[in-house]
Amino acid sequence: MLTFPDLAIDLDVRGVSKHYRQHGKDFTAVDDLSLRVPKGAFCSILGPSGCGKTTLLRMIAGFIEPDAGEIFIGGNSMRGVPPNRRPANMIFQHLALFPMMSVGENVAYGLARRGIAKKLIQHQVDAMLERVGLAGAAVKRIDQLSGGQKQRAAIARSLVLEPTLLLLDEPLGALDLKLREHMKLELKQLQAQIGTTFVYITHDQSEALVMSDFIAVMNQGKFEQTGTPQDLYYRPQTAFVAGFVGNSNRLSGRMGAGAGSVAQVDDGPALFVSPQQAFPPGRSLALFIRPEAIVLACPPAPLENFANRLSGKVLSLFFDGANSTVLIRLDDSDIELHVALFQNGFHADIHPGDTVSLGIAAEHVLAFAV
8 A cells, every 4th residue: 555654644444344145145346455545646446347446436435335434535534524524526428417406506505505605606616616617607507517627627627616535436437438528637637636536437538637636556455556657657566456457468478497587478489577576386377468578670670789689471450559569469379469659650561471570678578477
């Protein structure tokens, strides 16, 4: 678990668990999780569907009581505190804006429930709408807003109540791809501007990498690893994190005998690897190589500076602008590798059927026991 000794902690989850009984069997949705989120941070909880991340978020919000452990928000225990009395607001995927109310009335709703004077409510609503980029939209109907504007209206409705935490449960999931890409950047900029602590749930690793100060990767009710986006991408601690965060070529193999860290790939070449711990000879391994960590030479070249020098044949090219890749089958093997093509280079001369050389540094072949 990451520690922040010099920072105030807005969220402190200590040993929280939640168990259910389904179809006559016991099921653990959240298994002894601990998490500390400092004031003003953007924290994402990233994991596949069904891993328990929404259950954890709903326990933080107070909709579900944990079976064990304790949750502190702003230094205060939330044991027995109902959702409406917690200093945390939650935004759901479908936003739950009131369609019969104007934008201003939606944002004012929570303030009115608290009995705030109307004149003060109007001032706070106008100020918050301006902060989220919706100045002048108070009189608009919800159905007059774009998808991104609806997101900002939902955030304004939550933030006007000045919560310690803003909890977001996959709020971009219902948007189309282009708007989702735009809103990733906009949400991060908005959070940095306002300074409220965000706890964001997602199964989309791109969202988490782009927006987060740090990420907790969750799998089967547990945290696999917690760290910055750079930590998770370049220094994964488990095979699950290496495969789930970003794109990787995954190979199977076994640790070789003798000196040096060499793995024998199943039905493939021997590779110098960067083991995440010492493995005995013959130990089964999962090997991960990022597509951008593979250097390609076409026509073939020696690539003598690389510990791993391979050759193969181009099967396909996949053009996607900056994310274009080429699929290569290694010689004397059925193993296929995706290699990233950087568009600041020139690859117009690569075609299916071409023979190429590949270079891979040993530190870019991550090995995990399986």
